[in-house]
Amino acid sequence: MTARGEDRAADQVAAKLREQVQRLFGRSLHIRTIDTGSCAVCESEIRLLAAPHYDLHRLGLFFTPSPRHADLLLVTGPAIRAFDNALEKTYLAMPEPKLVVAVGACPLGGVYHEDAFVHGTLERVLPVDVFIPGCPPSPLALLQGLLLAVGRLAEKVGEISFAEGEVCGR
Ligand code: SF4
Secondary structure, X not given: OOHHHHHHHHHHHHHHHHHHHHHHHOOOEEEEEEEOOOOOHHHHHHHHHHOOOOOHHHHOEEEOOOHHHOOEXXXXXXXXXXXXXXXXXXXXHOOOOOEEEEEOOOOOOOOOOOOOOEOOOHHHOOOXXXXXXXXXXXXXXXXXXXXXXXXXXXXXXXXXXXXXXXXXXO
């Protein structure tokens, strides 16, 4: 795809993402990132999303340092066993409904295979909702993965409302 074609595709995905975030969440969606030991290139692609060219904030998506304010956990790097505790504590601190998105080939087990130090895939530690493949994934792939994740979160919100309705007899 040419650079211009990629820009057009990114604009279309961004417009859908903004519409979905506003329709489903009314205001904004907050993202906590964890780097378990990436080579920093996936992180750099994520940072590009917040830069003026993609301007993730205009879509209603923000990065937060606190897991207690996060709707979505974005993980880069291999599933290193030494990170189990930090990942589990972060996930448990996030309010429901919550999502986990794994970025790049590393958390898929595509760069470091299972051994004494690495799980292989992040799914062994956390319930991953969306994997965004690539080494690194492009900003367009990241936007598409976030759009998919927002759809999954909408399903979870629906499930929770439905379950509460049943309990309340509505
Ligand atoms: S997936 Fe590739 S670019 Fe991303 S952290 Fe791993 S090695 Fe680096």
